[in-house]
Amino acid sequence: MKNLGIAAALAGGLLLGAISAQGKLPAPPPKSDAEKAAEAEKAAAAKAKDAELLGKYQDKAVANYKKGKGMAVEPPKPMPASQSGKK
Numbered sequence: 001m002k003n004l005g006i007a008a009a010l011a012g013g014l015l016l017g018a019i020s021a022q023g024k025l026p027a028p029p030p031k032s033d034a035e036k037a038a039e040a041e042k043a044a045a046a047k048a049k050d051a052e053l054l055g056k057y058q059d060k061a062v063a064n065y066k067k068g069k070g071m072a073v074e075p076p077k078p079m080p081a082s083q084s085g086k087k
Contacts, residue, residue: 031039
């Protein structure tokens with residue numbers, strides 16, 4: 001009984017998939033010159049903004065590197081024998 005329900009669900013899914021594969025969306029209407037120009041202008045503005053942000057964050061990363069790990073760190077000075085705890 002349980003197998004019959006699984007088989008029916010599987011058959012229904014296959015039938016639904018076959019029907020939906022046959023349908024196609026219509027092609028979008030061609031864009032006018034004004035729409036193409038507006039889209040290109042919007043893409044150029046987004047590209048310029050992304051380049052500006054990339055430069056900003058690269059500069060921030062370099063400053064952080066120089067501040068933390070890029071500078072030479074002097075090794076600690078050895079303690080005098082009188083303070084080292086050795087007798």
